[in-house]
Amino acid sequence: MDKSRQNSKKIYVGPAGWSYPDWRGTFYPAKANQRIDQLVFIAQYFNFVEINSSYYHPPSTDAAQTWCSRVAGNKDFRFTAKLWQKFILERSTYTNKDIESVQKAFDILFDAGLLGAILIQFPQSFQNKLDERSWLFRILTIFKMYPLVVELRHASWNVAQTFDLLKEMDAGFVNIDQPVVGKGIGFTEIATSPTGYFRFHGRNKEMWFNENAGRDDRYNYTYTKSELQTFLKAVKTADAQSETVYVVFNNHFKGQAVRNAFEFMYLLKNEKLDLPDSLIKTYPDLIEIRKSINPEQLELF
Secondary structure (H helix, E strand, O other): OOOOOOOOOEEEEEEEOOOOHHHEOOOEOOOOOOOOOHHHHHHHHOOEEEEOHHHOOOOOHHHHHHHHHHOOOOOOOEEEEEOOHHHOOOOOOOOHHHHHHHHHHHHHHHHOOOEEEEEEEOOOOOOOOHHHHHHHHHHHHHOOOOOEEEEOOEHHHOOHHHHHHHHHOOEEEEEEEOOOOOOEOOOOOOOOOOEEEEEEOOOOHHHHOOOOOOHHHHOOOOOOHHHHHHHHHHHHHHHHHOOEEEEEEOOOHHHHHHHHHHHHHHHHHOOOEOOOHHHHHHOHHHHHHEOOOOHHHOOOO
């Protein structure tokens, strides 16, 4: 199978995941009798989404095939997908069968021209030590047939040796914005492969490592226009160095990820956008970046 790069000299912007209950009525329409295919809805407004579910279990081939068909209306659409956590948190237990299970779904997306990258996401506890460096090298080798990007959250990885390794393995370094707690890595502007990658987690520092906080609490943050402008400058720099750049907003609670993604797209394109009615109702100030529409046409949900 030919695994050659399928980059297109483009910046892709979108959210991390698409299945959140609190997005109904916030981003997705909320009519009780209206069934919405959420992935189809996403593809109407964005050219990219990051698959989160693949972190918890390998996607089935049926799921991968239906994902392809559901975004067919957007010919410019791409997915990226997280690598299964078994290769991240349970490092000694994977089998060849596990590798094959992951590859089957990824191959469907890749062969359809829809797979932008595989995201190898490590937690902050994964530090730059001999065993961890060896494991990183092993994973990069196992899945080298795909475009890979690596998220490293501990500051010990922010050194030239890390970037040299990723360049040697043709893997991208994921630039993240996260609450900097302890030895967490701060925001970076680094390119190590043809695939540039940015992930914005929010800056809810008080809740990031709070044992009593739920997932929603950790990602409850809205980026300001000033913060987005800083990111825009970094993304444009990466665009000049990379063939393709992916920009992911993971501050998903209450649709803040899609809100910030739209705002970032507006800054990037400098033109107003199509925005769903439900998002305007949730965040009325976004009317400033929405294409002109007759207010009487807005539906009441």
